[in-house]
Amino acid sequence: MLSSSPSAQVFAGATDLVPQIRGGYPTPDVLVDLKKIDQLVSLANDADKWTVGAATPTVRLTEDQAFSQEFPGLSEAAGLIGSDQIQSRSSLGGNLCNGSPAADSVPAMVVNGVRALVAGPKGSRVIDVADVVTGPGEISLASDEFIVEFEIDRMPTRTADAYLRMIPRTEMDIAVVGVGARIGLSDDGTIAEALVVLGAVAPTAVRVNGAEDALIGSTADDDTLAVVAAAASEACNPIDDKRGTIAYREQVAGVLAKRAVRIAMERAEQRNGDV
Amino acid sequence: MTRTHITTVINGDEVDFLAEDSTSLLDALRDEVGLTGAKEGCGTGDCGACSVLMDDRVTCSCLVFAPEADGATILTVEGLADSGELHPLQQCFLEGAALQCGICTPGFLIAAKALLEKNPDPTETEIRYGLAGNLCRCTGYDKIVRAVQEAAIQMREQ
Numbered sequence: 239m240l241s242s243s244p245s246a247q248v249f250a251g252a253t254d255l256v257p258q259i260r261g262g263y264p265t266p267d268v269l270v271d272l273k274k275i276d277q278l279v280s281l282a283n284d285a286d287k288w289t290v291g292a293a294t295p296t297v298r299l300t301e302d303q304a305f306s307q308e309f310p311g312l313s314e315a316a317g318l319i320g321s322d323q324i325q326s327r328s329s330l331g332g333n334l335c336n337g338s339p340a341a342d343s344v345p346a347m348v349v350n351g352v353r354a355l356v357a358g359p360k361g362s363r364v365i366d367v368a369d370v371v372t373g374p375g376e377i378s379l380a381s382d383e384f385i386v387e388f389e390i391d392r393m394p395t396r397t398a399d400a401y402l403r404m405i406p407r408t409e410m411d412i413a414v415v416g417v418g419a420r421i422g423l424s425d426d427g428t429i430a431e432a433l434v435v436l437g438a439v440a441p442t443a444v445r446v447n448g449a450e451d452a453l454i455g456s457t458a459d460d461d462t463l464a465v466v467a468a469a470a471s472e473a474c475n476p477i478d479d480k481r482g483t484i485a486y487r488e489q490v491a492g493v494l495a496k497r498a499v500r501i502a503m504e505r506a507e508q509r510n511g512d513v
Numbered sequence: 514m515t516r517t518h519i520t521t522v523i524n525g526d527e528v529d530f531l532a533e534d535s536t537s538l539l540d541a542l543r544d545e546v547g548l549t550g551a552k553e554g555c556g557t558g559d560c561g562a563c564s565v566l567m568d569d570r571v572t573c574s575c576l577v578f579a580p581e582a583d584g585a586t587i588l589t590v591e592g593l594a595d596s597g598e599l600h601p602l603q604q605c606f607l608e609g610a611a612l613q614c615g616i617c618t619p620g621f622l623i624a625a626k627a628l629l630e631k632n633p634d635p636t637e638t639e640i641r642y643g644l645a646g647n648l649c650r651c652t653g654y655d656k657i658v659r660a661v662q663e664a665a666i667q668m669r670e671q
Contacts, residue, residue, distance in 0.1 A: 257558065273581070323573045408645075
């Protein structure tokens with residue numbers, strides 16, 4: 239069906255699609271509702287991984303206690319997408335494929351190494367979420383491909399994630415800065431795994447390699463966190479708009495990166511037992 | 514464009530209607546079904562005036578294509594009162610003057626119902642966050658929050 243018309247498009251919750259149509263973007267001739275396919279609205283886990291349907295409403299993630307305890311950062315990010323009304327419809331697949339640099343769930347998915355199962359006329363393939371968005375509103379999927387589901391490896395012990403975002407209001411706004419962090423601890427309490435990913439400060443979500451390198455082997459002491467903050471500010475390539483100037487976004491990215499790492503670290507310390 | 518036959522349960526009654534595929538559920542409710550309680554404010558999912566419960570989840574009906582509602586159970590503000598007796602939320606909004614122009618009220622009532630079903634004893638902060646998807650340009654929200662608090666007390670006592 240997607241190959242039948244150049245403007246054919248899939249949708250999940252349509253929370254971005256309808257405003258785009260209303261805002262003057264051309265209406266696709268063919269719209270395919272992915273929610274009618276059971277696999278696309280699933281939420282399940284086995285011993286190795288969670289699978290989340292690409293169109294599964296994000297409220298199902300925030301309501302699922304097991305998921306939210308295992309991936310508090312990803313659950314929090316999903317819970318920041320719009321209002322309760324929006325979260326009844328919004329999905330990880332839609333949040334990702336809309337291609338917004340400010341999508342809240344994307345940094346939280348990237349720090350967790352989430353993979354996307356992509357289906358198309360030539361069969362299916364698995365790609366990293368980090369490789370989907372190529373620029374504002376641009377994605378690497380062909381127009382006749384769509385994401386079926388996301389695969390998330392089970393969270394190891396002594397490892398945890400966090401997501402923080404800054405908006406000018408308290409709710410219902412688009413991120414000025416978003417930061418996802420994931421920290422894994424070794425037996426001696428030093429950091430063995432570190433991922434820091436920024437959203438809303440560059441054309442796509444960006445990994446902060448300088449922060450990750452500084453954190454590995456450390457205990458996230460003040461000196462290391464100062465390096466994390468500086469690296470996060472340095473990694474920004476933001477726009478200047480009414481929500482935040484470039485200087486503001488750079489500074490806030492550093493502050494939020496430190497806080498997100500601290501939260502992930504505290505959570506990792508508490509995750510000693512079974513997953 | 515062809516019209517699709519859509520079968521739903523709305524406010525407890527089975528309702529069939531025809532709608533074009535690109536019609537919103539909000540427009541279908543108002544123009545085809547004749548339920549004009551849900552209002553169009555922004556048409557983009559920001560204001561919540563069009564809120565309905567769709568399969569028990571609070572949703573902006575302006576963001577739903579009418580054919581998506583096929584097989585769904587929908588509650589609009591018209592379904593809140595029971596046999597002519599106002600729902601506690603409606604009664605508390607009236608008594609607490611939690612409305613002025615009234616355009617946002619149906620959406621607030623539906624969103625508040627969804628909130629109290631999920632959390633029967635919310636704090637003021639939880640109410641404010643829970644209703645963040647509903648905009649009111651008249652009241653300044655305080656009276657709405659207090660009406661929801663009062664209704665929550667009454668509903669817990671029932």
